[in-house]
Amino acid sequence: MRGIDPSVSRCAAFELEDVVCAVEGADLLAPRTLPGKGQPSRALDIIDRRTPWTVTAKPKLDPIRVEREYDLALVVVQTLDDLEHLRLFEGWREKSRTAICYVEEEYRAWIGRYTGRNSPLRRLKDFDYVFMNCIGSVDAVHAAVGLPVHYVAPGIDALRFRPRFERRSTDVYYMGRRSQVTHDALVRSLEAGEISYAFDSASLGRVQDVRQHRLLLAGSIQNTRYFIVQKAKAGQLDHTFGQEELGLRYFEGAAGGAVMLGSWPSVETFDAHFDWPDAVIPMDYDCPEIVALIADLDRQPERMERIRRQNVMQSLSRHDWSHRWSTILQTVGLPNGKGTARRAAQLEAAMEQVSRLYGAHGNV
8 A cells, every 4th residue: 555545544554564575575566556647536436345336437556467476465454445456466366375464453333334345345355364453343354254353463663663872852742643631731831941742733644755754753752751642543432432442652652662651442452462560651631730740750760761671672572563473474374484583683682782772871
């Protein structure tokens, strides 16, 4: 999807693809929009997928003819709607011995909307295995298609996000959707010259360069002392209908060595993946006293140092995208790729560098 819709929300999945390609020496096949043709009509796509009618439009995307034979095809999508674009890969299934679909975001309540003749659930049956980041949707998708469907947690390029320097000049970073109450309290403190505060001031769509966008985000978190986190799609009950999931923000904040403030989902996946002390310091979604909370935490420098160090070390040891890829391969009964040992050595070396950083400066 990086050549079709390089939006901000998709960049973590593109990062997964990049790490898998590095570990496996894999080919990355990504169709692109034809010059001058613009983007495909979303309205026509929705009609085609969710109604009995078939709607055709002039081709606007450059198809790819799959010529090589592959032992494994990994198709990464944000939602099942993205499976519409499989039509651009001519011969992909015939050339792939095993096919895996990795789905970032598909809430249980969304499954019932796929009723059209060209429903993506039909296309999902072309795969041998499905892996999902939403644990609450696994059973629903399995019931709909009858395939093996497994949960796999989000991950992070822990090598990219690890801190490399001592300084952290941003006091608070509140990324993405946010509580207006908490944000307003931070803005007042910013205007009074009491703190430095980073936040999104515009609604961004497409990125110019996927890798540079993730590099910029990593640098911003590395430079941040306190990083606000919350449940995936917090405040969007019309999307989730109460289904709580473990989102990417926790992995990004931890890997960058920030102290995370906020709430967490009441799901076993959070408990399993963030099981160390103070992984997230509790804070209400609406927290008008956030500045006072930060002042109190600043009076506990040794605890904050321990949190930052533990967050980074845990990320390097268990939350890199290569760890997720190894889990997927193990589940489907395939060996690790030829670059797995090299990636593991790089992660180990990074942990040693982080330990030296703490030893040299006593802080990250």
